[in-house]
Amino acid sequence: MSGVGGRAVAAAARRGAPRADQGMAARARAAIVLACCGALVMAGCSTARSPLPIEAGPLPRSPAPAEPTPASSDPGAAARPDGTCRADGRPVRASEPPLWPMPTPGRMPPGSRMGVIARDRGYLRVGIVTDAPPAGLMNWRTLRLEGFDVGIARAVAAAIFGPADVDDHIQFRAVTTSEREDLLRSNMVDMLVATMTITCERKRQVRFSSVYYESTLRLLVRQNAGIADLADLAGRPVCTSAGSTASEKLARVPPPAPRPVTRPRIADCLVALQYGDVDAIVGDDVLLAGLAAQDPYTTVLGPPAFGAAFAAGGQLDEPYGIAMPITGDAVGDDEFVAFVNGVLRQIMSDGTWTRLYDEWLRPGLRVPGRPPLSDLAS
Numbered sequence: 546m547s548g549v550g551g552r553a554v555a556a557a558a559r560r561g562a563p564r565a566d567q568g569m570a571a572r573a574r575a576a577i578v579l580a581c582c583g584a585l586v587m588a589g590c591s592t593a594r595s596p597l598p599i600e601a602g603p604l605p606r607s608p609a610p611a612e613p614t615p616a617s618s619d620p621g622a623a624a625r626p627d628g629t630c631r632a633d634g635r636p637v638r639a640s641e642p643p644l645w646p647m648p649t650p651g652r653m654p655p656g657s658r659m660g661v662i663a664r665d666r667g668y669l670r671v672g673i674v675t676d677a678p679p680a681g682l683m684n685w686r687t688l689r690l691e692g693f694d695v696g697i698a699r700a701v702a703a704a705i706f707g708p709a710d711v712d713d714h715i716q717f718r719a720v721t722t723s724e725r726e727d728l729l730r731s732n733m734v735d736m737l738v739a740t741m742t743i744t745c746e747r748k749r750q751v752r753f754s755s756v757y758y759e760s761t762l763r764l765l766v767r768q769n770a771g772i773a774d775l776a777d778l779a780g781r782p783v784c785t786s787a788g789s790t791a792s793e794k795l796a797r798v799p800p801p802a803p804r805p806v807t808r809p810r811i812a813d814c815l816v817a818l819q820y821g822d823v824d825a826i827v828g829d830d831v832l833l834a835g836l837a838a839q840d841p842y843t844t845v846l847g848p849p850a851f852g853a854a855f856a857a858g859g860q861l862d863e864p865y866g867i868a869m870p871i872t873g874d875a876v877g878d879d880e881f882v883a884f885v886n887g888v889l890r891q892i893m894s895d896g897t898w899t900r901l902y903d904e905w906l907r908p909g910l911r912v913p914g915r916p917p918l919s920d921l922a923s
Contacts, residue, residue, distance in 0.1 A: 630745035635859050638743065640755040640866075641879050644887035650707040658881040662735060663705050668713075671698045672720040672728050672737040676812045678835040679905040680740045690717055693831070693905040697757055697867070697889075698738040700897060704888045721809050723788030726750050729870050736885070737868040740829060742790045752878055753866035754885045756917045757898075758831070758906075760863035762791060764846040765826040765833045767818065772825060774850040778803040784814035784823040791827045794860055815840060829863045834909030864917075893918050 628637055653659040662669055673694060674681040681692040689712070699711050706714040720728055725737050729751050742760070743753050766772040779801035785792040787807040795805045806823050808814050814826045815836045826833065833845050848861055855861070867885055872878055892898045893916035902914035 629748035633858060634745070635862070636743050636745045636748055636864075638756060638864065640753060640886055641883040642886070643755075643890040644880070644883040647704070647884070647887045647891065650704055653705060657884075658735075658877050659705050659884055668716050669698075669702045669705060669736075670716045670718065670734040671702075672718050672725065672734040672739055673698060674721075674739045675717075675719040676810055677740060677832050678838070679909060680831055680835070691905075693758070693901050694738045694740060696897075696901040696905070697892075698736075700892050701736070701738075701867075701885060701888050704884075704891070721788075722786040722811075723809065725788070725868070729868055732870060732872075735869065739868075740832065740865060741868050742829075742863045743866040744790060747868070750871070752869045752871055752882050754869070754882060755889060756864040756866055757889055758865040759917050760829040760831055760865055761848065762794065762827065762851065762861040762863060763830045763833045763848075764850045765815075765818070765828070765836055765843055766824070766846060768842050768844050770824070772846075774846070775803065775852060775855065776801075778825055780804060781825075782806045782823040783825045783827055784808055784817050785827050786811045786814065789828070790863060791829070794855075795827050798855065811836065815843075818843070830910060831906060834906070838909055890918070 628639075631637055648654055648659070651663070653663045673690065675683050675690065677692075679692050680694045681690065683689075684691050695717075698715065698717075702715045703711045718728070718734055720734075720737065720739055722739075725739055725741055726747065728734055729737055737751075740760070741747070743756065747753070764772075764775070772778060775798070781803055782805075783795060783803035784806045785795055785808075787809055789811075792805060792807050795803065803825070806817070808817060811826070811828055811832050814823065814828070817823045818826055819840065826836065828836075830845070837843050837845050848856060851861060867889075869878070869881060869885065889898075892901075898916045899914060906914060
């Protein structure tokens with residue numbers, strides 16, 4: 546936050562401003578958030594050598610996805626013939642074993658998906674969220690994308706092209722939650738690193754890497770609003786981003802339940818909360834920590850706020866995976882997923898994952914991070 550409006554909000558907060566001033570401060574913050582989002586929408590197309598992402602625009606109609614290869618290494622895979630879902634309804638986490646040995650950066654195997662990306666095209670196409678700090682955001686001072694997911698994407702590109710000038714070999718495309726699967730199935734990106742939760746239904750549409758971050762569902766509310774749990778929100782508007790797993794889970798809450806409200810972006814939910822249009826936001830811990838950092842009058846409620854019934858069966862789990870297209874070339878798809886899993890194993894073992902976590906996630910989550918290496922088959 547900068548300029549006269551930012552200084553006014555900060556000064557009001559320091560003085561312990563009365564309620565009317567706090568309302569004006571909320572509107573000032575909301576206007577700034579809207580301006581930032583508007584700037585993102587105005588971003589134009591880019592080449593692989595431009596720091597500005599391509600804004601996700603109208604997409605062609607998606608082709609019917611090919612059938613995924615069963616992930617038979619998971620004990621629960623037998624519950625579904627396609628290997629996407631376990632007997633308890635939770636997604637199969639098994640993915641292709643990490644590629645080993647990994648090819649040398651800059652020397653990808655001829656004929657492989659990585660070789661086509663490296664030699665025929667010269668850049669990796671990545672769908673990324675650009676307005677969801679600390680996962681992905683645009684630093685307008687440096688005109689460079691930053692965040693935890695952005696760092697994961699750069700690690701994959703560096704494994705293909707080498708670490709030197711890695712952004713010269715990535716074409717980022719800005720994407721909203723509701724557009725992610727269509728963008729991938731339309732073959733407009735090679736992968737999505739966009740806070741995308743692995744689910745049974747999504748595994749029938751796209752290929753997933755192993756889990757690269759274990760997120761969990763949380764509630765964001767205004768401080769001193771008298772809201773302690775989901776029961777306090779019965780019949781009241783609660784915001785989530787359209788197309789998210791949070792919106793699906795919220796819609797399944799039995800009565801008396803909150804009234805779900807969706808917005809295109811999670812940042813839009815913060816604006817709605819600041820204007821009083823909604824009473825809470827449901828989302829992943831990473832995203833809500835980023836929203837709380839933008840508004841000191843909000844607080845994040847932990848898992849007990851959802852109650853035992855909601856939390857049962859892993860409903861609070863939001864395991865993030867890198868999503869890749871199902872192209873119909875099963876061998877090529879398998880090899881590409883295995884390569885990406887090989888990159889994940891490398892960065893989780895050499896300290897890169899921990900460095901990214903400490904830089905982007907730990908300040909908001911306030912707990913040490915642990916790489917989810919157990920989900921990477923050896």
